[in-house]
Amino acid sequence: MAVALSEFARSLSVETAFTVLAAAKKLKAAGKDVVELEIGDSPFNSTSAAVQSGLQAIRDNQSHYCPSPGIPEFREAAAEFLTREFSIPAAADQIAVGPGAKIFEQFFCEAFLNPGDGCLVFSPHFPTYIPNIERRGARAVLKPLRQETQFRPQVSDIEDFLNDDPSPRAIFLNSPHNPTGGVTTEQDLRDIADLIRGRDIAVFSDEPYCHMVWEGQHHSLAAQPGMLDQCVAAYTFSKSYSMSGWRLGFCVSSREITDAIGKMINTTLSCTPPLVQLAGRAALMQDSSERDTTMRKFREKVVLLTEGLNRIEGFSSLDPTATFYVFPSVKPVCNRLGITSHGLALYLLEAADDSFGVACLGGECFGAAGAGFLRFSCAEPNERLQQALDFLPVAISRTERIESWLNSHPQFRLKAAYV
Template identity: 35%
Template sequence: MSSVVESGTVRMADRVKELKSRGIDVISFSIGEPDFPTPQHIVDEGISALRAGFTKYTPSAGIPELREAIAEKLRSENGIDAKPSEIIVTPTKHAIFMAVLALVDRGSEVIMPDPAWVSYEPMVRISEGVPVPVRADEETSFRLTPELVAEKINDRTRLIILNSPCNPTGAVMKKEDVAGICELAVDYDLLVISDEIYEKIIYDAANHSPASFEGMRDRVITVNGFSKTYSMTGWRLGYLHADAGLLGGIQKIQTHSITCATSFAQKAGVAALKGPKMPVEKMVAEFRKRRDFVVRRIREIEGLSVVEPKGAFYAFPRYAFEMDSEKMGTYLLDEAHVGVTPGSSFGKFGENHFRISYATDMQSLEKGLDAVEKALGKLG
């Protein structure tokens, strides 16, 4: 465990809380969860399940009606030929963790984008695998390309982790790039974990699930969840889909770790998948407005540049000041009272950037970015 670092996002959120508890008015751009309530029909279903006494263990892989609803969603929306028996219901982070633990042996190499979500690398290290970061910076608009991946493949490579839309950059993979990476996976007999948790929070772009590409069905673990799409972070509900050949090992870890996902949350999950789409559409429309504002405002600030994010609710500006991103995070917190996440938390190629989460109201975005501009202005 000594090679594993603490989550940079959680550390920053804790510092923001500490300053707030001292009465300092801090604006937080470090939160990775939608600032909307869970839609009412989903909450109601959870409450009904509790009232009806649905409070005991469920089948380990999840309740049949939720596994069926998920398989149906994957078939109709993602083009994945999914069966309910191939679904495991579990918190999304745990889904990724179980898949990595089950598939990565000591010394196996795992290709992943850099910058990328804070937990992929530690998960690989905990599994005694070797993380192989692939630089996915402004040169490719933060997108992972087949050319970049191909350079890193050798006979120890076991797995490629993809995340589109991407946290922290908001990059969305192009169809031809997904196709090219899938071809590499087939040619070199590699597995893929596709983390599609931001699938629905996407602007002027489309999600392409690798498991729907030819030859990929039995080599992809598709991961998704309810946290971001339905603003359900605290319900701890997500899922994975994998072919039976890959599922067995993962299922064993589920039974020996959390047994099953929370019972009443699973009932609420059925309501989320089968209920009205309106709340999600409204949320995404609001995120789009904020994205447009944040990009425009960042581009007005001297010393900052940003690639327009095509999905998720993050912007990842690069700054032109001589200061590492940990120091920049501390400087903005102390000087502007704005909490951002240092870019290096997401990998070494995230250095000289910081992540802004725009899952916060417009007024705070305006006020916070004004304060950032003022503080950066003092650096000359």
């Protein structure tokens, strides 16, 4: 007899980018030429010192267990990096290391949320926030990010959450923001810090794109006075150092919170491989100029893609401010074709052409507030981005193909026009 899965397991929603990635790879294996703009990965190699140090660490037999919160030399390097680059007053024992940034969503929720607690999430949002909140039996309280306000979280929404929610407990912030590319300004962060300081409210500050701010500089809530006592800020090597497959990230917080997270690492992962930490330490200490050169290449890509998309009728994206995503509204196109935005994304991949496709995501993969938008990542060489741009107007003009695809995929018919 099959054993019943838990309610949580049955209702678990996942990051759609990985599902579309699998579909794109399958089509490629069958011979289709697919430009893959669905997942937020880097087309560049991992940075040089990281690779050298990782290889050396394997030769040096750095392939055993290590302390759960991380090896001392990594924690030291991470604390110095945060102080140097973002003025976060961190010491080594305020750093905990994990396999990427995502795992800290779970640990943050385990650290602060009890069943029934309210956790504010600005939406569109990174898809795994909600399952991690629900894993604790807590409630995600969604507030919108809007294109009209550059996808910045509105401080008044936080005020409303604190005043109106029966049990306000935590807030997820993400700047620079995936999928919208929005940036929370330093003034926004100051206002948020003033609002929550001294209250029993914890913030997860998700900052994987900290080196991808195209106007001005990255700012962290953790740099605001007193905020390390209320905030867990998470960083990753996946984007800045093109190390997504190494699985390395870290968080910074107060000593007490870091100790609690250390216990969570102890009871789940045991530790993050020391050879990976040594590679990351080398990246932090030696690869910043290579990193910055790569970031400039990403900026060029985002500009190319944004300008190209804005030339297509019915697509409108804000000027690029941050991240390697472009998030245009495609509401006029969807309304005209009677297709949802994720339906449009899947049509571009699967059905617009027999031998060529573009993989991207509908904004609703990031919550209902993202409906009517598409998210493109810049994860391919520039000439491939251009091929995708050339293909899009042709694809959406093939109305017979769209109709036939909608007939076989009626769940993607648009029921009510996007406004």
